[in-house]
Amino acid sequence: MPGKAMIKKVLKYSFSLLHVDHVRLNTQWNYKNVISPYYRIYYIDEGVGLIQTHHGAVELLPGHLYMIPSYTLCNLECKDQLSQYFIQFFEDSADGISLFSGKRAVIQRKAEPVDILNIQRLLEINPGRGINRSDNPRVYEKSLYYREYQQLNNHQLPNRYLETQGILLQLVARFLEASNPQKNPLPLPSVIMDTVSYIQLHLQNPLGLQLLAGRVNLHPDYFSRLFKEYMGERPIPFIQEKRIERAQYLIITDDMPLEAIARQTGFDNLSYFIKIFKRITNLTPGQYRTQHKIG
Template sequence: MLEIFQSLRLTLLNTGYAKLNALWDFDNVISPFTRMYYITKGSAKVYHSNKVFDLKPNHIYLVPSYTYARYTCEDYHEQYYISFLEDISNGLSIYGIKDFEYEIEADQNCLYYFQRLVELNNNRKIKNSNPKTYDNRPTLQDFIKQNDTLNAKELLETQGILTTLLSKFITNHKINKDHVTPNKAIYLIQNYINENLHAPITIDELANKCHYSTDYFSRLFYKTHGIRPNKYIQSKRIERAQLLLLTTTSSLKEIAQKVGFENLAYFSRTFKKHTKKTPAAFRKEQVTI
Protein backbone atom coordinates (compact mmCIF):
# COMPACT_ATOMS: atom_id res chain seq x y z
CA MET A 1 0.00 0.00 0.00
CA LEU A 2 2.86 2.43 0.70
CA GLU A 3 4.10 1.85 -2.84
CA ILE A 4 0.80 3.27 -4.12
CA PHE A 5 1.18 6.37 -1.97
CA GLN A 6 4.82 6.81 -2.98
CA SER A 7 3.76 6.95 -6.61
CA LEU A 8 1.87 10.22 -6.05
CA ARG A 9 2.42 12.65 -8.92
CA LEU A 10 1.41 16.32 -8.80
CA THR A 11 1.31 18.44 -11.96
CA LEU A 12 1.05 22.21 -11.67
CA LEU A 13 -1.54 23.95 -13.85
CA ASN A 14 -1.83 27.52 -12.56
CA THR A 15 -0.62 29.74 -9.77
CA GLY A 16 -0.83 33.45 -9.12
CA TYR A 17 -2.21 36.25 -6.97
CA ALA A 18 -5.69 37.68 -7.53
CA LYS A 19 -7.69 40.67 -6.28
CA LEU A 20 -11.34 39.68 -6.58
CA ASN A 21 -14.72 41.33 -6.07
CA ALA A 22 -18.40 40.40 -6.32
CA LEU A 23 -17.85 39.17 -9.89
CA TRP A 24 -16.19 36.13 -8.29
CA ASP A 25 -19.51 34.28 -8.26
CA PHE A 26 -19.55 30.87 -9.93
CA ASP A 27 -21.88 27.90 -9.60
CA ASN A 28 -21.72 24.28 -10.79
CA VAL A 29 -17.91 24.13 -10.89
CA ILE A 30 -16.67 20.54 -11.13
CA SER A 31 -13.00 20.55 -12.08
CA PRO A 32 -10.71 17.60 -12.88
CA PHE A 33 -7.99 19.25 -10.79
CA THR A 34 -7.36 20.32 -7.20
CA ARG A 35 -7.59 23.97 -6.12
CA MET A 36 -5.75 25.55 -3.23
CA TYR A 37 -6.08 29.08 -1.81
CA TYR A 38 -4.18 31.27 0.63
CA ILE A 39 -6.35 34.25 1.63
CA THR A 40 -4.54 37.49 2.46
CA LYS A 41 -7.35 40.08 2.65
CA GLY A 42 -11.14 40.30 2.74
CA SER A 43 -13.61 37.44 2.78
CA ALA A 44 -15.49 35.08 0.48
CA LYS A 45 -17.25 31.73 0.59
CA VAL A 46 -16.70 28.35 -1.03
CA TYR A 47 -19.33 25.61 -0.84
CA HIS A 48 -18.29 21.99 -1.40
CA SER A 49 -18.41 18.58 0.25
CA ASN A 50 -21.72 19.57 1.87
CA LYS A 51 -20.03 22.34 3.85
CA VAL A 52 -19.73 26.11 3.72
CA PHE A 53 -16.19 27.47 4.06
CA ASP A 54 -15.80 31.14 5.02
CA LEU A 55 -12.52 32.17 3.44
CA LYS A 56 -10.48 34.08 6.02
CA PRO A 57 -7.06 35.76 5.90
CA ASN A 58 -4.07 33.65 6.98
CA HIS A 59 -5.90 30.40 6.24
CA ILE A 60 -5.38 27.95 3.39
CA TYR A 61 -8.13 26.00 1.66
CA LEU A 62 -8.34 22.85 -0.41
CA VAL A 63 -10.99 21.94 -3.01
CA PRO A 64 -10.46 18.34 -4.23
CA SER A 65 -10.73 17.37 -7.87
CA TYR A 66 -14.11 16.32 -9.29
CA THR A 67 -15.94 17.97 -6.39
CA TYR A 68 -18.99 20.12 -7.04
CA ALA A 69 -18.30 23.61 -5.73
CA ARG A 70 -19.80 27.08 -5.62
CA TYR A 71 -17.75 30.26 -5.17
CA THR A 72 -19.07 33.64 -3.98
CA CYS A 73 -17.64 36.97 -2.84
CA GLU A 74 -20.01 39.65 -1.60
CA ASP A 75 -17.45 42.45 -1.54
CA TYR A 76 -13.70 41.94 -1.97
CA HIS A 77 -10.88 39.54 -1.18
CA GLU A 78 -7.31 38.78 -2.23
CA GLN A 79 -5.82 35.32 -2.60
CA TYR A 80 -2.87 33.31 -3.75
CA TYR A 81 -4.21 30.40 -5.79
CA ILE A 82 -2.85 27.10 -7.05
CA SER A 83 -4.43 24.48 -9.29
CA PHE A 84 -2.83 21.12 -10.00
CA LEU A 85 -3.56 17.59 -11.19
CA GLU A 86 -2.94 14.71 -8.84
CA ASP A 87 -2.79 10.97 -9.44
CA ILE A 88 -1.24 7.88 -7.92
CA SER A 89 -0.59 4.34 -9.11
CA ASN A 90 -2.96 3.12 -11.84
CA GLY A 91 -4.29 6.63 -12.44
CA LEU A 92 -6.27 6.82 -9.19
CA SER A 93 -6.54 9.79 -6.83
CA ILE A 94 -5.03 10.41 -3.41
CA TYR A 95 -8.48 11.47 -2.22
CA GLY A 96 -9.49 7.81 -2.44
CA ILE A 97 -6.95 6.64 0.13
CA LYS A 98 -6.50 9.51 2.60
CA ASP A 99 -8.78 11.70 4.72
CA PHE A 100 -8.39 15.44 4.32
CA GLU A 101 -9.25 18.68 6.05
CA TYR A 102 -10.31 21.43 3.65
CA GLU A 103 -9.49 24.46 5.83
CA ILE A 104 -6.47 24.96 8.05
CA GLU A 105 -4.80 27.93 9.70
CA ALA A 106 -1.62 28.77 7.83
CA ASP A 107 1.70 28.27 9.61
CA GLN A 108 4.65 30.63 9.20
CA ASN A 109 5.94 28.83 6.10
CA CYS A 110 2.73 28.68 4.06
CA LEU A 111 2.85 32.23 2.73
CA TYR A 112 6.46 31.71 1.63
CA TYR A 113 5.52 28.51 -0.22
CA PHE A 114 2.70 30.22 -2.14
CA GLN A 115 4.89 33.22 -2.96
CA ARG A 116 7.80 31.02 -4.03
CA LEU A 117 5.56 28.93 -6.28
CA VAL A 118 4.37 32.10 -8.03
CA GLU A 119 7.95 33.30 -8.34
CA LEU A 120 9.05 30.02 -9.93
CA ASN A 121 6.06 29.97 -12.29
CA ASN A 122 5.36 33.62 -12.99
CA ASN A 123 3.77 32.87 -16.39
CA ARG A 124 1.04 30.61 -14.96
CA LYS A 125 -1.52 33.22 -13.94
CA ILE A 126 -5.22 32.82 -14.77
CA LYS A 127 -6.24 35.77 -16.94
CA ASN A 128 -9.99 35.38 -16.41
CA SER A 129 -11.30 34.04 -13.09
CA ASN A 130 -14.41 32.52 -14.71
CA PRO A 131 -13.81 28.72 -14.68
CA LYS A 132 -15.52 28.38 -18.07
CA THR A 133 -12.55 30.14 -19.69
CA TYR A 134 -9.89 27.71 -18.46
CA ASP A 135 -11.59 24.62 -17.00
CA ASN A 136 -11.65 22.54 -20.19
CA ARG A 137 -9.50 19.77 -21.60
CA PRO A 138 -7.70 21.66 -24.43
CA THR A 139 -6.77 24.57 -22.17
CA LEU A 140 -5.59 22.22 -19.41
CA GLN A 141 -3.26 20.53 -21.89
CA ASP A 142 -1.73 23.92 -22.68
CA PHE A 143 -1.16 24.51 -18.96
CA ILE A 144 0.45 21.08 -18.53
CA LYS A 145 2.87 21.71 -21.41
CA GLN A 146 4.17 24.80 -19.62
CA ASN A 147 5.89 22.49 -17.13
CA ASP A 148 8.28 21.59 -19.96
CA THR A 149 9.67 25.14 -19.83
CA LEU A 150 11.00 24.61 -16.28
CA ASN A 151 14.57 23.51 -15.72
CA ALA A 152 15.33 20.55 -13.46
CA LYS A 153 15.83 22.68 -10.34
CA GLU A 154 12.61 24.66 -10.86
CA LEU A 155 10.58 21.53 -11.60
CA LEU A 156 11.80 19.68 -8.49
CA GLU A 157 11.21 22.70 -6.26
CA THR A 158 7.72 23.21 -7.73
CA GLN A 159 6.79 19.59 -7.08
CA GLY A 160 8.27 19.73 -3.59
CA ILE A 161 6.22 22.80 -2.67
CA LEU A 162 3.01 21.24 -4.03
CA THR A 163 3.64 18.05 -2.05
CA THR A 164 4.42 19.97 1.14
CA LEU A 165 1.29 22.11 0.91
CA LEU A 166 -0.97 19.15 0.11
CA SER A 167 0.45 17.18 3.04
CA LYS A 168 -0.73 19.87 5.47
CA PHE A 169 -4.37 18.97 4.77
CA ILE A 170 -4.02 15.24 5.50
CA THR A 171 -5.75 14.32 8.74
CA ASN A 172 -4.36 10.85 9.42
CA HIS A 173 -0.93 9.32 9.08
CA LYS A 174 -1.99 5.83 8.03
CA ILE A 175 -3.42 4.93 4.67
CA ASN A 176 -7.12 4.18 5.05
CA LYS A 177 -7.51 0.82 3.34
CA ASP A 178 -11.30 1.02 3.67
CA HIS A 179 -11.30 4.05 1.36
CA VAL A 180 -9.09 2.61 -1.36
CA THR A 181 -10.81 2.22 -4.69
CA PRO A 182 -9.30 -1.05 -6.00
CA ASN A 183 -10.17 -0.46 -9.62
CA LYS A 184 -9.33 2.53 -11.79
CA ALA A 185 -12.53 2.09 -13.80
CA ILE A 186 -14.70 2.46 -10.68
CA TYR A 187 -12.81 5.60 -9.68
CA LEU A 188 -13.36 7.11 -13.13
CA ILE A 189 -17.05 6.20 -12.93
CA GLN A 190 -17.33 8.14 -9.65
CA ASN A 191 -15.95 11.19 -11.44
CA TYR A 192 -18.32 10.66 -14.37
CA ILE A 193 -21.30 10.49 -12.02
CA ASN A 194 -20.22 13.70 -10.25
CA GLU A 195 -19.95 15.52 -13.58
CA ASN A 196 -23.26 14.26 -14.99
CA LEU A 197 -25.79 14.33 -12.16
CA HIS A 198 -27.91 16.71 -14.25
CA ALA A 199 -28.40 14.04 -16.93
CA PRO A 200 -29.92 10.54 -17.08
CA ILE A 201 -27.40 7.90 -15.97
CA THR A 202 -28.04 4.19 -16.52
CA ILE A 203 -26.16 1.23 -15.09
CA ASP A 204 -25.76 -0.20 -18.59
CA GLU A 205 -24.09 3.05 -19.65
CA LEU A 206 -21.68 2.96 -16.71
CA ALA A 207 -20.86 -0.71 -17.27
CA ASN A 208 -20.16 -0.06 -20.94
CA LYS A 209 -17.74 2.71 -20.04
CA CYS A 210 -15.78 0.17 -17.98
CA HIS A 211 -16.11 -2.54 -20.66
CA TYR A 212 -17.78 -4.76 -18.06
CA SER A 213 -21.03 -6.64 -18.11
CA THR A 214 -23.81 -4.94 -16.17
CA ASP A 215 -23.90 -7.69 -13.54
CA TYR A 216 -20.13 -7.67 -13.00
CA PHE A 217 -20.03 -3.88 -12.81
CA SER A 218 -22.85 -3.81 -10.24
CA ARG A 219 -21.14 -6.44 -8.07
CA LEU A 220 -17.78 -4.62 -8.24
CA PHE A 221 -19.38 -1.28 -7.46
CA TYR A 222 -21.21 -2.77 -4.47
CA LYS A 223 -17.99 -4.39 -3.25
CA THR A 224 -16.23 -1.02 -3.45
CA HIS A 225 -18.91 1.25 -1.98
CA GLY A 226 -21.22 -1.08 -0.05
CA ILE A 227 -24.18 0.32 -1.99
CA ARG A 228 -25.82 -0.46 -5.33
CA PRO A 229 -25.01 1.92 -8.21
CA ASN A 230 -28.57 3.25 -8.54
CA LYS A 231 -28.78 4.09 -4.85
CA TYR A 232 -25.34 5.70 -4.97
CA ILE A 233 -26.38 7.92 -7.88
CA GLN A 234 -29.61 8.86 -6.13
CA SER A 235 -27.77 9.74 -2.91
CA LYS A 236 -25.33 11.94 -4.86
CA ARG A 237 -28.24 13.72 -6.56
CA ILE A 238 -29.79 14.51 -3.17
CA GLU A 239 -26.44 15.66 -1.74
CA ARG A 240 -26.06 18.03 -4.69
CA ALA A 241 -29.64 19.25 -4.27
CA GLN A 242 -29.01 20.04 -0.59
CA LEU A 243 -26.02 22.16 -1.52
CA LEU A 244 -27.96 23.98 -4.25
CA LEU A 245 -30.84 24.66 -1.87
CA LEU A 246 -28.38 26.14 0.61
CA THR A 247 -26.20 28.15 -1.76
CA THR A 248 -28.45 29.34 -4.61
CA THR A 249 -31.77 31.07 -5.13
CA SER A 250 -32.76 28.67 -7.91
CA SER A 251 -36.36 27.47 -7.82
CA LEU A 252 -37.17 23.94 -6.69
CA LYS A 253 -37.94 23.01 -10.30
CA GLU A 254 -34.60 24.38 -11.50
CA ILE A 255 -32.73 22.50 -8.76
CA ALA A 256 -34.59 19.30 -9.56
CA GLN A 257 -33.49 19.58 -13.18
CA LYS A 258 -29.89 20.40 -12.21
CA VAL A 259 -29.66 17.12 -10.30
CA GLY A 260 -31.36 14.96 -12.88
CA PHE A 261 -35.03 14.95 -11.83
CA GLU A 262 -37.41 16.02 -14.57
CA ASN A 263 -40.43 15.48 -12.33
CA LEU A 264 -40.64 17.92 -9.41
CA ALA A 265 -43.03 15.73 -7.42
CA TYR A 266 -40.71 12.72 -7.71
CA PHE A 267 -37.77 14.90 -6.71
CA SER A 268 -39.63 16.09 -3.62
CA ARG A 269 -40.59 12.54 -2.60
CA THR A 270 -37.05 11.27 -3.09
CA PHE A 271 -35.55 14.22 -1.22
CA LYS A 272 -37.88 13.66 1.73
CA LYS A 273 -37.08 9.94 1.73
CA HIS A 274 -33.37 10.76 2.16
CA THR A 275 -33.57 13.77 4.48
CA LYS A 276 -36.94 13.42 6.25
CA LYS A 277 -37.80 16.91 4.98
CA THR A 278 -39.26 18.35 1.80
CA PRO A 279 -36.89 20.52 -0.28
CA ALA A 280 -38.85 23.64 0.67
CA ALA A 281 -38.73 22.81 4.37
CA PHE A 282 -35.01 22.03 4.18
CA ARG A 283 -34.26 25.37 2.53
CA LYS A 284 -36.43 27.32 4.99
CA GLU A 285 -34.83 25.60 7.97
CA GLN A 286 -31.29 26.28 6.73
CA VAL A 287 -32.03 29.95 6.01
CA THR A 288 -33.42 30.55 9.48
CA ILE A 289 -30.63 28.79 11.37
Protein backbone atom coordinates in the same frame (compact mmCIF):
# COMPACT_ATOMS: atom_id res chain seq x y z
CA MET B 1 5.13 4.71 11.93
CA PRO B 2 3.96 4.14 8.34
CA GLY B 3 5.31 1.05 6.63
CA LYS B 4 7.14 0.88 3.31
CA ALA B 5 3.96 -0.11 1.49
CA MET B 6 2.16 3.03 2.69
CA ILE B 7 5.13 5.25 1.74
CA LYS B 8 5.28 3.75 -1.77
CA LYS B 9 1.50 4.20 -2.10
CA VAL B 10 1.72 7.92 -1.33
CA LEU B 11 4.83 8.57 -3.44
CA LYS B 12 3.21 7.17 -6.60
CA TYR B 13 1.31 10.46 -6.96
CA SER B 14 2.54 13.40 -8.99
CA PHE B 15 1.06 16.80 -9.76
CA SER B 16 0.98 18.94 -12.89
CA LEU B 17 0.81 22.68 -12.22
CA LEU B 18 -1.74 24.70 -14.16
CA HIS B 19 -1.88 28.10 -12.49
CA VAL B 20 -0.43 29.97 -9.52
CA ASP B 21 -1.02 33.64 -8.80
CA HIS B 22 -1.99 36.27 -6.25
CA VAL B 23 -5.18 38.16 -7.09
CA ARG B 24 -7.63 40.67 -5.62
CA LEU B 25 -11.26 39.82 -6.27
CA ASN B 26 -14.56 41.64 -5.82
CA THR B 27 -18.27 40.92 -6.18
CA GLN B 28 -17.77 39.81 -9.80
CA TRP B 29 -16.20 36.62 -8.38
CA ASN B 30 -19.58 34.92 -8.13
CA TYR B 31 -19.79 31.66 -10.06
CA LYS B 32 -22.28 28.81 -9.75
CA ASN B 33 -21.95 25.09 -10.41
CA VAL B 34 -18.18 25.07 -10.84
CA ILE B 35 -16.85 21.52 -11.23
CA SER B 36 -13.25 21.25 -12.37
CA PRO B 37 -11.06 18.25 -13.34
CA TYR B 38 -8.19 19.65 -11.26
CA TYR B 39 -7.45 20.69 -7.67
CA ARG B 40 -7.58 24.21 -6.26
CA ILE B 41 -5.70 25.51 -3.22
CA TYR B 42 -6.43 28.98 -1.82
CA TYR B 43 -4.52 30.97 0.77
CA ILE B 44 -6.53 33.99 1.91
CA ASP B 45 -4.56 37.02 3.09
CA GLU B 46 -7.35 39.62 3.15
CA GLY B 47 -11.14 39.80 2.92
CA VAL B 48 -13.80 37.13 3.06
CA GLY B 49 -15.28 34.76 0.50
CA LEU B 50 -17.53 31.72 0.41
CA ILE B 51 -17.46 28.24 -1.10
CA GLN B 52 -20.73 26.31 -1.15
CA THR B 53 -20.97 22.57 -1.78
CA HIS B 54 -23.64 19.98 -1.06
CA HIS B 55 -21.84 19.48 2.28
CA GLY B 56 -22.61 23.09 3.24
CA ALA B 57 -20.96 26.52 3.12
CA VAL B 58 -17.30 27.15 3.96
CA GLU B 59 -16.23 30.72 4.70
CA LEU B 60 -12.89 31.83 3.26
CA LEU B 61 -11.05 33.63 6.06
CA PRO B 62 -7.65 35.37 6.23
CA GLY B 63 -4.81 33.22 7.50
CA HIS B 64 -6.33 29.95 6.27
CA LEU B 65 -5.67 27.45 3.51
CA TYR B 66 -8.45 25.75 1.54
CA MET B 67 -8.39 22.84 -0.87
CA ILE B 68 -11.13 21.96 -3.35
CA PRO B 69 -10.43 18.44 -4.67
CA SER B 70 -10.99 17.74 -8.36
CA TYR B 71 -14.57 17.10 -9.49
CA THR B 72 -16.05 18.81 -6.43
CA LEU B 73 -19.21 20.69 -7.41
CA CYS B 74 -19.24 24.11 -5.75
CA ASN B 75 -20.30 27.75 -5.91
CA LEU B 76 -17.68 30.50 -5.47
CA GLU B 77 -18.68 33.88 -4.03
CA CYS B 78 -17.19 37.16 -2.85
CA LYS B 79 -19.60 39.69 -1.33
CA ASP B 80 -17.11 42.55 -1.05
CA GLN B 81 -13.31 42.18 -1.40
CA LEU B 82 -11.07 39.10 -1.34
CA SER B 83 -7.31 38.81 -1.67
CA GLN B 84 -6.05 35.30 -2.31
CA TYR B 85 -3.14 33.23 -3.51
CA PHE B 86 -4.43 30.37 -5.64
CA ILE B 87 -2.88 27.21 -7.06
CA GLN B 88 -4.52 24.93 -9.61
CA PHE B 89 -3.04 21.54 -10.54
CA PHE B 90 -3.84 18.12 -11.96
CA GLU B 91 -3.25 14.93 -10.00
CA ASP B 92 -1.78 11.82 -11.58
CA SER B 93 -1.33 8.31 -10.14
CA ALA B 94 -0.36 4.96 -11.58
CA ASP B 95 -3.73 3.34 -10.82
CA GLY B 96 -5.96 6.39 -11.31
CA ILE B 97 -7.05 6.41 -7.67
CA SER B 98 -7.03 9.87 -6.12
CA LEU B 99 -5.42 10.61 -2.76
CA PHE B 100 -8.79 12.16 -1.89
CA SER B 101 -10.98 9.48 -3.42
CA GLY B 102 -14.37 9.59 -1.74
CA LYS B 103 -13.63 12.98 -0.11
CA ARG B 104 -15.07 15.49 -2.59
CA ALA B 105 -15.48 18.27 -0.05
CA VAL B 106 -13.67 21.51 0.79
CA ILE B 107 -10.87 21.02 3.34
CA GLN B 108 -9.73 23.89 5.56
CA ARG B 109 -6.46 24.30 7.46
CA LYS B 110 -4.98 27.18 9.44
CA ALA B 111 -1.95 28.37 7.48
CA GLU B 112 1.50 27.94 9.00
CA PRO B 113 4.40 30.30 8.16
CA VAL B 114 6.04 27.56 6.04
CA ASP B 115 2.84 27.24 3.96
CA ILE B 116 2.93 30.92 3.06
CA LEU B 117 6.64 30.75 2.19
CA ASN B 118 6.00 27.67 0.03
CA ILE B 119 3.18 29.36 -1.88
CA GLN B 120 5.21 32.52 -2.43
CA ARG B 121 8.18 30.44 -3.59
CA LEU B 122 5.95 28.48 -5.98
CA LEU B 123 4.80 31.76 -7.50
CA GLU B 124 8.38 33.02 -7.72
CA ILE B 125 9.71 30.00 -9.65
CA ASN B 126 6.63 29.78 -11.91
CA PRO B 127 6.19 33.32 -13.26
CA GLY B 128 3.47 34.03 -15.79
CA ARG B 129 1.26 31.18 -14.60
CA GLY B 130 -1.74 33.31 -13.66
CA ILE B 131 -5.10 33.33 -15.45
CA ASN B 132 -4.84 36.33 -17.74
CA ARG B 133 -8.09 35.81 -19.62
CA SER B 134 -10.66 36.05 -16.84
CA ASP B 135 -11.42 34.81 -13.33
CA ASN B 136 -14.55 33.13 -14.70
CA PRO B 137 -14.11 29.32 -14.86
CA ARG B 138 -16.35 29.19 -17.92
CA VAL B 139 -13.76 31.28 -19.78
CA TYR B 140 -10.49 29.64 -18.71
CA GLU B 141 -11.61 26.03 -18.22
CA LYS B 142 -11.00 24.89 -21.79
CA SER B 143 -9.10 21.81 -22.94
CA LEU B 144 -6.89 23.93 -25.21
CA TYR B 145 -5.80 26.08 -22.26
CA TYR B 146 -5.12 22.99 -20.13
CA ARG B 147 -2.69 21.71 -22.76
CA GLU B 148 -1.12 25.15 -23.17
CA TYR B 149 -0.25 25.50 -19.49
CA GLN B 150 0.79 21.87 -19.07
CA GLN B 151 3.28 22.34 -21.90
CA LEU B 152 5.01 24.96 -19.76
CA ASN B 153 5.87 22.20 -17.27
CA ASN B 154 7.70 20.31 -20.02
CA HIS B 155 9.97 23.31 -20.60
CA GLN B 156 10.91 23.82 -16.95
CA LEU B 157 14.50 23.27 -15.92
CA PRO B 158 14.84 20.01 -13.96
CA ASN B 159 15.64 21.80 -10.68
CA ARG B 160 12.58 24.06 -11.01
CA TYR B 161 10.34 21.13 -11.92
CA LEU B 162 11.48 19.11 -8.90
CA GLU B 163 11.11 22.10 -6.58
CA THR B 164 7.60 22.71 -7.91
CA GLN B 165 6.71 19.05 -7.28
CA GLY B 166 8.18 19.22 -3.78
CA ILE B 167 6.16 22.30 -2.84
CA LEU B 168 2.93 20.83 -4.20
CA LEU B 169 3.58 17.61 -2.26
CA GLN B 170 4.11 19.58 0.96
CA LEU B 171 0.92 21.57 0.48
CA VAL B 172 -1.17 18.53 -0.43
CA ALA B 173 0.21 16.69 2.62
CA ARG B 174 -1.30 19.38 4.88
CA PHE B 175 -4.76 18.58 3.56
CA LEU B 176 -4.22 14.84 3.49
CA GLU B 177 -3.57 14.99 7.23
CA ALA B 178 -6.80 16.92 7.71
CA SER B 179 -8.83 14.52 5.58
CA ASN B 180 -7.93 11.35 7.50
CA PRO B 181 -10.60 10.77 10.18
CA GLN B 182 -9.17 9.88 13.58
CA LYS B 183 -11.67 7.05 13.83
CA ASN B 184 -10.02 5.37 10.84
CA PRO B 185 -6.24 5.83 11.25
CA LEU B 186 -5.37 2.49 9.63
CA PRO B 187 -4.63 2.03 5.90
CA LEU B 188 -7.38 0.78 3.62
CA PRO B 189 -7.91 -2.97 3.84
CA SER B 190 -6.47 -4.82 0.87
CA VAL B 191 -9.94 -5.90 -0.28
CA ILE B 192 -11.04 -2.26 -0.50
CA MET B 193 -7.85 -1.11 -2.24
CA ASP B 194 -8.18 -3.97 -4.72
CA THR B 195 -11.84 -3.17 -5.35
CA VAL B 196 -11.26 0.55 -5.92
CA SER B 197 -8.43 -0.24 -8.36
CA TYR B 198 -10.63 -2.78 -10.15
CA ILE B 199 -13.46 -0.24 -10.45
CA GLN B 200 -11.15 2.41 -11.91
CA LEU B 201 -9.80 -0.02 -14.51
CA HIS B 202 -13.19 -1.49 -15.50
CA LEU B 203 -15.56 1.48 -15.55
CA GLN B 204 -16.78 0.49 -19.01
CA ASN B 205 -17.84 -2.97 -17.81
CA PRO B 206 -20.80 -4.10 -15.67
CA LEU B 207 -19.96 -3.50 -12.00
CA GLY B 208 -22.62 -4.89 -9.70
CA LEU B 209 -22.47 -5.40 -5.96
CA GLN B 210 -22.59 -9.19 -6.32
CA LEU B 211 -19.65 -9.19 -8.73
CA LEU B 212 -17.47 -6.92 -6.58
CA ALA B 213 -18.22 -8.79 -3.36
CA GLY B 214 -17.64 -12.13 -5.05
CA ARG B 215 -14.21 -11.05 -6.28
CA VAL B 216 -13.01 -10.63 -2.68
CA ASN B 217 -15.01 -13.54 -1.26
CA LEU B 218 -17.25 -11.44 1.01
CA HIS B 219 -21.00 -11.43 1.55
CA PRO B 220 -22.51 -8.52 -0.44
CA ASP B 221 -24.08 -6.87 2.63
CA TYR B 222 -20.87 -7.04 4.67
CA PHE B 223 -18.79 -5.91 1.70
CA SER B 224 -21.09 -2.93 1.12
CA ARG B 225 -20.87 -1.86 4.79
CA LEU B 226 -17.09 -2.27 4.80
CA PHE B 227 -16.77 -0.25 1.59
CA LYS B 228 -18.84 2.58 3.05
CA GLU B 229 -16.83 2.56 6.29
CA TYR B 230 -13.58 3.23 4.43
CA MET B 231 -14.73 5.08 1.29
CA GLY B 232 -17.57 7.13 2.76
CA GLU B 233 -20.31 5.75 0.51
CA ARG B 234 -21.74 2.50 -0.82
CA PRO B 235 -20.15 0.86 -3.88
CA ILE B 236 -22.84 1.77 -6.44
CA PRO B 237 -22.87 5.57 -5.77
CA PHE B 238 -19.05 5.45 -5.74
CA ILE B 239 -19.02 3.72 -9.14
CA GLN B 240 -21.46 6.27 -10.56
CA GLU B 241 -19.26 9.15 -9.39
CA LYS B 242 -16.13 7.59 -10.92
CA ARG B 243 -17.95 6.95 -14.19
CA ILE B 244 -19.14 10.55 -14.38
CA GLU B 245 -15.67 11.86 -13.53
CA ARG B 246 -14.30 9.76 -16.40
CA ALA B 247 -17.06 11.05 -18.66
CA GLN B 248 -16.19 14.65 -17.75
CA TYR B 249 -12.57 14.00 -18.72
CA LEU B 250 -13.58 12.45 -22.05
CA ILE B 251 -15.99 15.27 -22.82
CA ILE B 252 -13.30 17.95 -22.51
CA THR B 253 -10.50 15.97 -24.19
CA ASP B 254 -12.29 14.09 -26.99
CA ASP B 255 -14.87 14.92 -29.64
CA MET B 256 -16.55 11.50 -29.58
CA PRO B 257 -20.37 11.49 -29.48
CA LEU B 258 -22.04 11.42 -26.09
CA GLU B 259 -23.46 7.98 -26.90
CA ALA B 260 -19.90 6.64 -27.26
CA ILE B 261 -18.79 8.33 -24.04
CA ALA B 262 -21.76 6.78 -22.25
CA ARG B 263 -20.75 3.32 -23.48
CA GLN B 264 -17.09 3.84 -22.55
CA THR B 265 -18.08 4.76 -19.01
CA GLY B 266 -20.40 1.82 -18.45
CA PHE B 267 -23.80 3.29 -19.35
CA ASP B 268 -25.71 1.30 -22.00
CA ASN B 269 -28.60 3.77 -21.85
CA LEU B 270 -27.97 7.37 -22.95
CA SER B 271 -30.95 8.81 -21.08
CA TYR B 272 -29.78 7.15 -17.83
CA PHE B 273 -26.26 8.49 -18.44
CA ILE B 274 -27.67 12.01 -18.85
CA LYS B 275 -29.78 11.63 -15.70
CA ILE B 276 -26.83 10.52 -13.53
CA PHE B 277 -24.50 13.11 -15.08
CA LYS B 278 -26.91 15.94 -14.29
CA ARG B 279 -27.58 14.65 -10.78
CA ILE B 280 -23.85 14.74 -9.96
CA THR B 281 -22.75 17.86 -11.87
CA ASN B 282 -25.98 19.93 -12.12
CA LEU B 283 -25.37 20.04 -15.88
CA THR B 284 -26.31 17.76 -18.75
CA PRO B 285 -23.39 16.26 -20.72
CA GLY B 286 -24.25 18.57 -23.61
CA GLN B 287 -24.18 21.65 -21.37
CA TYR B 288 -20.89 20.52 -19.86
CA ARG B 289 -19.35 20.10 -23.33
CA THR B 290 -20.60 23.52 -24.45
CA GLN B 291 -19.16 25.11 -21.31
CA HIS B 292 -15.69 23.71 -22.07
CA LYS B 293 -15.58 24.48 -25.78
CA ILE B 294 -13.56 27.37 -27.17
CA GLY B 295 -15.62 30.28 -28.37
